[in-house]
Amino acid sequence: MARHTPLHPRTGPLCRGSRWEEWSGFLAATMYELDHVHEYHAVRNGCALFDVSPLLKFDIRGSDAAALVDRVIVRDATKLRVGQVVYATWCDDDGMVIDDGTVARLAEDHFRMTAAVPIIGWLEDGGIGLDVQIEDVSEEIAGVSVQGPTSRDLLQRLTPHDLSSLGFFRCVRTDVAGVPALISRTGYTGDLGYEVFVDPTDAVHVWDSIMALGGDHQLLPAGTVALDLARLEGGLLLKDADYISSFQTVFPVQKTSPFELGLEWMVDLDKGFFIGQKALRREKERGSRWLTVGLHLDVVRMEAFYGEWGMPLSLPQRPWADEVPIYADAKQTRHIGRGTSGSWSPVLKKYVVIARLKPEHAGLGSQVFIEEMIEAVSYSVPATVVAMPFFDPPRKRARATVTS
């Protein structure tokens, strides 16, 4: 039976439809209202408040902390400055992705990783012979995430730290609503936003303090469906949708490398040894099986297909996660990949899909065909390969408040 997060006393009564799902062993609200739509628009328009307490958090301390982190992630961790956070992925010996998450350097000798796959044992193995202490602090730290254009204005009213000086992917220890907190300018929405980590006993107080100001900043509590839609627009990968952790499948065909997931930009093959380095070097030489890209679907063609049945166009209003066949040709003779998650994007007014394609078909502007089932008949909807993120507002990275 999934457990309650420290914020359940608040989220429980708010979750009107009792629509929960399991997240790392905890109950997480999929939506507080009976539909995710308002919560999603809060992310893009005002701000949304998420309970992110179920995030797994691993602390790595000690004089060799940087060395261990550098050993396990594909990025160069030694360059990370105190107060800096990076998005990173970590791989198994075969160079296949275990998980992706954030890595923060909280002090010279103190790192924190957030994750979705438990890796304590794996970290300990990696730390053999190093001066490190590894600790699972998942349940010792509760978290809320405030995401959206008004998040800075709201949060600024609760903290003495000048948030206009806190850059994108930076974190700071300060107070929020009078209690000690770690504010991290990160999130999973592709928008301006902050994650606030506090002691579980302070979590309800922080939640209440944020909610009390919510009316002034168009804030809504939001669940995982709104989050999923926002992350998709933001071009952020979702485990179990866009890839399967190599720790959670034994079949090589189901595993993916960082190159295949479109994360080549973060893989530093020339840094010191890291787990999976050898295999990734080999892959770099030989080429990858796949490339992960964005797709825009041709909804005009799609509407015509629905029209054949006398039906209006039907667009997915909630993100789907599936394996949808993609072909090089409309006749579906040459299979070239799969769509892994997708949705109609309300902010872009486009149907967007994250897809994993054979590299020769993954060039920007390439035309592919994705399957759409209508009345149990398979249709080929034309789609164009585009760059991700699909949605990337300047305010996400901007230093000062950008109002539009």
Next chain:
Amino acid sequence: MTNTFDAIVVGGGHNGLTCAAYLARAGKSVLVLEKRHVLGGAAVTEEIFPGFQFTVYSYVVSLLRPEVIRELELPKHGLQIHPIDSVWAPTEDGDYVVFPTDPAQERDELKRHSLRDAEMMPQFNAMMYKMAHAVKPILGYIPPDPSRQNWRDLQTTRELAKQVGGLDKRTFRELTKLMTMSVDDFLAEYFETDVIRATTGLSGIIGTMLGVRSPGTAYVLLHHYMGELDGAYTAWGAQKGGTGAISEAIASAARSYGAEIKVNAPVKEVIIKNGAAVGVATEQGEEFLADTVVSGCDPRVTFRTLVDEKELPSDLLAAIDNFKFRGSSGKVNLALDRLPTFTAMPDPSLMNGSMAISPSVEYIERAYDDAKYGGVSRRPAMEVEIPTTVDPTMAPPGKHVMSIFVQYASYHSSESRDPDVDRQALGDAVIDTLSEFAPDLQDVILHKQVLTPWDMEHKIGMTEGNIFQGELTLDQLFFFRPATGYADYSTPIQNYYQCGSGTHPGGGVTAGPGRLAAKAILGGKL
């Protein structure tokens, strides 16, 4: 600066801008001339009171054509629409009705009033959905002239007949009723609860000088069901930053294709030589020349103000004189210090949606009675939104703006014949009536803007203050809009075209007329 262009668009309303954007996109050099300091026509946002952005006239959006959003890439230019999807309406005995978006929730709520109506609502919605789907293709056609015996007109007429002929019997029957009945008679076939009928029927009289019991109003209801933002019919929403931001997005698209847009440039007249438009002259005495001149103004202005009437055939002039404008709607915009309290509202989050003052069918019909002979309703029907509940860009944190659409305010004033008296009467009627349902309203008002149809005519040039550039009754739609023979955006004057809401598919922030006019001008290909 050159003063010669391929095309000049008169009026920077949202349709004029749309037409300009498409023409520029097709490679034409285009100039838009707008008389006001701000773009958008009736789709404008203005800071009427310091710190408070008012979506002054047009205030919600649903009908904006998806092809325009897509083809002009409007999201890239700032289009961002958030949903306004619940409707709450108080009754006079202190009760209320809510129409939530969740079907199960809606059923539970309607059951409080009538089990029968609760069951009927999904059927009604499905029927409206089906009819909207059937009628929708018409929105994308340049209207044919069925009386003309040429291939294109006949072909289009046939295609349309096929479309409607393909409907099942029941839908066809309902569609026929919808085209002829009063909105209340139509709704009475579905619903027994007064406030449900009244509130659902409200969109049948918007912008129309007719009552809910007047035949012809049922179609106006359907018109409001044809929006398909995000691929779902009847999704209503509000643009971030107010409706003016939609006009700004279209203008930005137009500029990105190279169009030039001038504000504070009122056009005095279209210059005509040998029966053909060759340019325009502004009030300031400037002249701009072009191969094509397009008017985004309403039919009265297009045919009676901008051109010399001697250039036009008398049957067209007569048709334009008979075209019904009869502004019937007022608008009150309030800056609020905080949110008011609606006594009968069970959950303050309903203020994120729409609030309708439509307590009964008789209430609305009496509001019509009041204004029928001029003046304003003593207790008007209203549609109220507070966009700042979800949009942070329109007021300082914690403050709000309230948009109140008022039906009825007649263009023709009452005995006083004094616009100031009418404006005062409208403001008083609105605040007094709304205060019956929100007693603290007076206390929270920081600023008030009242607009009568007379004001709309004088501020933005819409004849008789009609918000649709002419009523949306069946006799003024499709190939009748604005006159038979000239529904294809052409005029009797060569190279002179029309692209305003007074042309097909009509009023509302649809951008449909602008797009179709550009299509007609470009010879059928965008």
